[in-house]
Amino acid sequence: MxxxxxxxxxxxxxxxxxxxxxxxxxxxxxxxxxxxxxxxxxxxxxxxxxxxxxxxxxxxxxxxxxxxxxxxxxxxxxxxxxxxxxxxxxxxxxxxxxxxxxxxxxxxxxxxxxxxxxxxxxxxxxxxxxxxxxxxxxxxxxxxxxxxxxxxxxxxxxxxxxxxxxxxxxxxxxxxxxxxxxxxxxxxxxxxxxxxxxxxxxxGTESQFIAEKLAERDARHKRMGDSRYVVEPNIKDGKGGLRDLQTLYWIGKYVYRVRSAAELVDKGLFTKEEYRSFRRAEGFLLAVRSHLHTIARRGEDRLTFDLQREVARRMNYADRPGKSAVERFMQFYFLQAQHVGNLTGVFLSSLEEQTQQKRRGAGFLSGLMGKREKLIEGYKVAGGKLSAPSDDWFQQDPVRLVEIFTIAEREGLEIHPETIRKARRDSGLIQREVRRDERANALFLDVLCGRNDPESVLRWMNEAGVFGRFVPDFGKVGGQMQFDMYHHYTVDEHTIRAIGLLSKIEKGELVEDHPLATKILPGLKYRRVLYVATLLHDIAKGRGGDHSVLGAELALRICPRLGLTKAETELVSWLVRYHLLMSATAFKRDLADPKTIEHFLEEIDDAEALGQLTVLTIVDIRAVGPGIWNSWKRQLLGDLYTLAEEQLRLGEGDEDRRQKRLDAKRLEVASLLGDKAHLVQELDSRFDRDYWMAEPADIIAINLPHYEAAKRLEHKLSIHAEYYPARGATLITVIGDDHPGLFFRIAGAINLAGANVIDARIHTTRVGKAVDNFLVQDPLGKPFQEEVQLKRLKKSIEDALAGKIDMVPSLAARPLPRTRAENFRIAPLILFDNEASVRFTVIEVNATDRPALLNRLTRAMFETSLIINSAHITQYGERAVDTFYVTDLLGGKITSEDRLKKVEQALLAAIAAGEPETEAAE
Structure with missing residues (x-):
């Protein structure tokens, strides 16, 4: 050394x-x-x-x-x-x-x-x-x-x-x-x-050492998430981190006795430019690690959200239009991690191949291997790898920089590391004339819409620098992260993963997880529209405006270049513009309200557009990160699709069709109840039409026996809790005398028991009984299933409604543990909508997710004399978006400007009371 x-x-x-x-x-x-x-x-x-x-x-x-x-x-x-x-x-x-x-x-x-x-x-x-x-x-x-x-x-x-x-x-x-x-x-x-x-x-142990180091590297990558684009990376052990660079030292020194990375150039393992890239990446990562240790005053190698902002400040990154300092810093980090991946990939793949060649032996056997080499469109193929036949292959015709990836995808081949190295070296040859070349664009579209494995090939293309050169707007989101807890990957990685999911769904590999998308895809008229829309849906992020609007404008420019027709281009642009519409409607609006479907379909012309949007929404959500997609979201999106598709097919619902749907649901509930089917008729006089329309048949089939038992046993309060697999949540039903403030007390009790409400429907029967259904999950988005957990939930609600718990001090004394959300601040925003429902005022609250936020909000509504009919609770990482369908005490909408202002002030005060700096004062 x-x-x-x-x-x-x-x-x-x-x-x-x-x-x-x-x-x-x-x-x-x-x-x-x-x-x-x-x-x-x-x-x-x-x-x-x-x-x-x-x-x-x-x-x-x-x-x-x-x-x-x-x-x-x-x-x-x-x-x-x-x-x-x-x-x-x-x-x-x-x-x-x-x-x-x-x-x-x-x-x-x-x-x-x-x-x-x-x-x-x-x-x-x-x-x-x-x-x-x-x-x-x-x-x-x-x-x-x-x-x-x-x-x-x-x-x-x-x-x-x-x-x-x-x-x-x-x-x-x-x-x-x-x-x-x-x-x-x-x-x-x-x-x-x-x-x-x-x-x-x-x-004599060189080959063994290499093999063990490669296995060790793969295991480490898997343990760390197997992506260099996770938004809270481990800069030492993560993919693209310092350990990957150190692996090169170890192998280089063990096999070639080098004393420094610089000597790898002399051994022909790096070019001088690659070594300079190695040195820059290493210096940057070492500096970041030193800042992490200095800030934490201990050995800290994970670049967590709370440390990212401080490291960016210490390294003199500044805000720019559309990108904060921390986002610029993290984008540079991911670009360096990509360089590390490029270098280690070429280096280790070459070594692995050399080792395999040594194992095969020389002489006659290697001669046989040579005879197996074949050509595909001028490219050499050996050992399942595609190679450029000469050093100046791409220089002779830069369109080949796209062509090689097309052939790799079509034939199911890998690309030889040395050829990837040449492609990276020559990627700068992709200039305007190449981007406008009709053949080049057709080849790119073939990769994007490939039938084998477009995800892997697009990732190789991205890491070779070809993707960003050919689609410069995609190059701008390379390594770009969003400084939030919702998005797990950089924009480019998220996009490539979404394309991969789309391909897997189309091939029928994800039927269990995505039955609806699997059913829709074969019937779509414009297959390549969906792939291009998936590519472009986030392409305008980081530009300082609404990325959906800006992306739709970019699509109008990019699609014709790729060879899409006018109709295809307009559909792609529309999909990019409205790619968040379906999730916002499904998760934040009451699907039982006819106005919800009516408003949703104002932007949708036909079944093709609905099908395209549904599949795009599904892959977009699923590709955000592990744990984001769940059965609750699948159910809500499926319900919205079914209701919208029916209305598109049959026209706006009339009274006769609504009655038929209601009769069909009654029959379904009766079937689910089996020998208790008589309850449908016996209790019909108590439950109004809104209840039957709002609740799914399986929940009604749970509610009716519960209600009958409570009535028969003359229980003033009856609480039922069970695991509800259809939504990946726990269903809690509370039946008792209706009275003001019931919702906020139940919400607070659920929170005290360690659960979060994700959806709630509030009903009052014709005889004044409350029948309230809550879907709840634990803080990690998992259902409560164990008997002891269900008992704890029921006991907490019983105590709260019996007045045994003084809610406000109890919540203040036992807040949920501090989470990563404490590192973020969402500017609170209250939106009122009197057009989204015939009967209700819709209130949407955007705020930083905090312990007991729902309890604070619903208490504020109680204190301003609002009646809550339903609540729809959504978390996007640190952002909580809670939607309430409310009326005044007389059952009317809230229309007075003064009244709306007072409600807004009360809700903002409730949000502020949950902020960390004021929480202790409660």
Whole structure:
């Protein structure tokens, strides 16, 4: 390992001065008596050194190599001082025996000289033979000093023979020693360690080492989410992080004995430009890691939302129109992670291929392999990989930069790493004339709408830099994240995943998860419209306006270039413009209200547009991230599609059709009730038509027996809770005497029991009984299923309605644990709509999601004399969007401007009361 290059070393730590101060302390109190003073001197030196390096990082926030080398230097000097004090003052030996020899080796990242402020200090203590008592005393005393300084020390103590045995059998030990750097102690023992490692451990194990490192890398990627585009990345272990770069060091050093990444150029594994890209990415990631450690004051490698904003500020990123400083910083991070992926992908794939070739052997067998090589449209194919036949292949005709991906997708082939490297190198050849080339656009459309695996091929195309060059507007969202908790991936990764989902649905691979989309797709007239709309739906994000509107305008320009007809272009533009309409309607509006369907269909002309929009909505939501799609969303979107499709097919609903639908539902409920079917007739006089229209048949079939039992047993309050798989939630039904404030008390009780309301319908029977249905989930979006959980929910509601719980102080005393949402602030927005329903005023509340928000909002409505008919609760990460269908006490809409203003003020006050800074004052 090359020596660390450090500027102004004595400003970091003045070792001579420190040694002198320790000598003075020993002279005054003796070696044992001066220990507390020595520890204090070492601590101060460590703290001062850290402060100096922290100041340097603030002055040069991108100096990752300089700062991490500086921390390694600081720890080096501390350890050397401690060693010399222990050996010279505590356990001096005039004439050491041959066994009383010890060398200290910095291993792992410390050995490489890359230490973030709070990284572990990894040291190997090596002795020639079995450690003597003196060696053990020295090692123990050193470790106690380092622990007293608050350092996290990873250490091993082994003889040379033990080192060889352990390194042969343990990949982790072998990797750590691979980066061993002489730290202090006996140089001859260090040299023996080096000689034994390279002479006795490494030879003959190179292929095994590569295979194990590749397996280790794959397992790590899988553990970290298997994407370099997750919005809270781990910069050390995540895909595209520092560990991927370090893997190159390890393999390069193990196989080629290189001492630095620069030597990989000499070995022909990197071009000079690739090495410069490697160095830039490494320096940036090291700088980010140093900032993370400095801010957290501990070893922190996850770039979480709460740290992203602060790191962006420290690294001098500023807001720009359409993009905040943190979004610009994270976009640069993801571009660097992509560079790391490009470099490691080419490097490791080439090595993997070389290893396989060695295993196959040379001579006759390799000759046979050569004979199997074939050509497809001028491209060589061998071992399932597509290759450019010459170095200037793409330079001869830049359209081939698109063509090769088309062939790969069509034939189900991979592209050889060396050809990907050439494509990346030559991607700049894609200029205006190539983008306007009719053949090139047809080829691109073939990839996008491919029948095999468009997702993988588009991802290769993106990482080769070809995608963004060919569709520059897509290039602008490369690596772009949205600073929120809802979106799990960058815009480009989300888009490619959505296209992949669309392809899988079309091939019938996701029937169980997406039965509706699987049914719709084969009947669509414009197949490629759906793929192009999926590509373009988020393409205008980060431009400082409504991305749906701006994206629709871009689509009008991009689609003709791709070869779409006028009709196809207009449909794509419409889909991009309204790609959020269906989810907003399904999740935020009452689908039982005829006005909801009427308003939804104001923007939809025909069944083709409805089908296209439905499938686009499904893949868009599913591609947001794991856990976002669930059975509740599937059910709501399915209901909306069914109602809208029926109205498009048959025209606006008339009284006769509504009655037929109602009669059909009664028959369905009777069928579900089986031997209790008589309850439909017996209780008909109590439940009005609105109840029958609003509730699904299966919930009515749960409500009626519950209501009959409560009536028969003369229960004043009856609570039923059960797992409701159709919506992936728990259904809670409360039946009792109706009275004002019932909703907010129930909502608060559910919250106290650790649950969140996701949907609610409030009914009052003709005899004044409340029948309220709540769908609830836990804070992770999962249903409550265990009997003990259901009992806890029922008990909490019973106590609240019996007046045993004083709701406001109880909620204040037991808020839900702080979540990541605390790192965000959504400007509260209250919207009133008197056109969305015939009977009700619709109130939509947008706010930062907080514990007990629903309880606060519904209490505010109670206190302003509003009656809630239904509530629809939606979370988009940290953003809560709660919609309420309300009337005044007389059953009328809220139309007075003064009244609306008072309601708005009450709701804003309720939101403000839930903010962290005011919460304690409640």
């Amino acid at each position: 090359s020596k660390l290059t450090i500027t102004r070393q004595r400003a970091i730590i003045d070792r001579r001065a420190l040694v002198s101060a320790i000598a003075d302390a020993i002279e005054d109190k003796g070696a044992e008596g001066a220990r507390p003073q020595i520890v204090a001197l070492l601590k101060k030196a460590l703290e001062d050194g850290r402060q100096e390096l922290s100041d340097r990082l603030a002055e040069k926030p991108g100096a990752g190599h300089e700062i991490t080398n500086g921390y390694a230097f600081l720890i080096d000097q501390i350890i050397r001082v401690v060693h010399d004090h222990v050996v010279g003052d505590l356990y001096p030996v005039a004439n050491r025996s041959s066994g009383e020899r010890l060398t200290l080796i910095a291993v792992g990242g410390y050995g490489r000289g890359e230490m973030a402020p709070y990284s572990d200090v990894d040291i190997a203590f090596i002795t020639p033979g079995k450690p003597t008592a003196w060696c053990e005393q020295v090692i123990e005393a050193m470790l106690y000093f380092l622990w007293d300084l608050g350092l996290t020390v990873g250490h091993s103590s082994r003889s040379l023979d033990e080192m060889v045995t352990m390194a042969r059998s343990d990949l982790t030990i072998r990797t750590a020693l691979l980066e061993g750097r002489y730290l202090w102690g006996d140089k001859d023992v260090y040299q023996m360690t080096e000689d034994r490692f390279w002479g006795d451990v490494v030879p």
